[in-house]
Amino acid sequence: xxxxxxxxxxxxxxxxxxxxxxxxxxxxxxxxxxxxxxxxxxxxxxxxxxxxxxxxxxxxxxxxxxxxxxxxxxxxxxxxxxxxxxxxxxxxxxxxxxxxxxxxxxxxxxxxxxxxxxxxxxxxxxxxxxxxxxxxxxxxxxxxxxxxxxxxxxxxxxxxxxxxxxxxxxxxxxxxxxxxxxxxxxxxxxxxxxxxxxxxxxxxx
Numbered sequence: 001x002x003x004x005x006x007x008x009x010x011x012x013x014x015x016x017x018x019x020x021x022x023x024x025x026x027x028x029x030x031x032x033x034x035x036x037x038x039x040x041x042x043x044x045x046x047x048x049x050x051x052x053x054x055x056x057x058x059x060x061x062x063x064x065x066x067x068x069x070x071x072x073x074x075x076x077x078x079x080x081x082x083x084x085x086x087x088x089x090x091x092x093x094x095x096x097x098x099x100x101x102x103x104x105x106x107x108x109x110x111x112x113x114x115x116x117x118x119x120x121x122x123x124x125x126x127x128x129x130x131x132x133x134x135x136x137x138x139x140x141x142x143x144x145x146x147x148x149x150x151x152x153x154x155x156x157x158x159x160x161x162x163x164x165x166x167x168x169x170x171x172x173x174x175x176x177x178x179x180x181x182x183x184x185x186x187x188x189x190x191x192x193x194x195x196x197x198x199x200x201x202x203x204x205x
Contacts, residue, residue: 022092022093023088023089023092024056024089024090024092024093027052027053027056027089028053030049031049031050031052031053034049035048035049035050036048036049036050037049039051039052040052040082040085042081042082042152042153043153043154043157044154044156044157045082045152045153045154045157047082047152052085052086052089055082055086055191056086056089056090056093057090057093058090058191058192059086059087059089059090059191060090060091060093060094062190062191063090063091063094063096064094065190066143066145066185066190067143068091068094068096068121069094069095069096070094070095070096071095071096071097072096072097072120072121073096073097073098073099073117073118073119073120073121074087074091074096074097074098074099074119074121074122074123075098075099075101075113075114075117075119075121075122075123075141076088076091076098076099076100076101076122076123077101077103077105077110077122077123077124077125077128077132078103078123078124078125078128078147079103080103080149081125081147081148081149081151081152082151082152083123083147083148083151083152083187083191086191087123087147099113099114099117099119101113101114103128107131107132107134107135108135110132110135110139111132111135111136111138111139114139114140114141115138115139115140118140119139119140119141120140120141120142120143121141121142121143121144121145122141122143122144122145123144123145123147123187124144124145124146124147125146125147125148125149126146126148126173126174129144129146129174129184130174130175133175133177133178134177136178136179136182137178137179141182142181142182142183143182143183143185144182144183144184144185145185145186145187145190146174146184146185146186146187147186147187147188148187151187151188151192
């Protein structure tokens with residue numbers, strides 16, 4: 001049995017064929033006919049299909065640069081923020097496998113799920129990282145990519161949010177004690193500033 005099959009039990013039909021088209025290529029095909037339509041709306045931020053493809057290509061390029069390769073298992077711990085959707089398509093583009101984890105899960109459940117998949121890379125918010133800190137040592141995770149709701153927040157929303165809301169919902173500092181060898185990478189350091197060769201040439205896949 002494959003590693004992931006143990007999570008489903010024996011009552012499920014696990015005869016799942018390989019899809020003919022990847023999620024990334026399905027997105028590009030869907031976006032081709034209406035590039036200006038809104039693909040993602042987040043508070044006052046509206047991201048068109050064409051920009052979503054650009055952001056996905058940036059993320060895929062950045063992920064490769066930090067060592068994520070085809071066949072790697074990456075745990076996606078956060079939800080409800082633009083980085084979640086962008087990461088999903090970007091990881092699919094480079095051929096990595098995604099382990100979707102419930103963003104509300106406990107630290108013990110996090111360690112259990114990561115241990116079963118063997119994932120060495122996890123994407124999470126700073127708040128999640130601080131909560132999961134005591135359990136990372138029990139997991140195979142060696143690299144944590146940090147993102148948050150403010151990464152794509154419109155300036156209007158930033159003015160409307162109170163300082164207390166920002167601090168409660170999206171802490172900026174790592175406060176937990178992590179084992180040596182765990183590397184932290186911030187989303188806005190590797191993804192937002194990047195311009196890929198594909199974008200410059202206008203020949204994105």
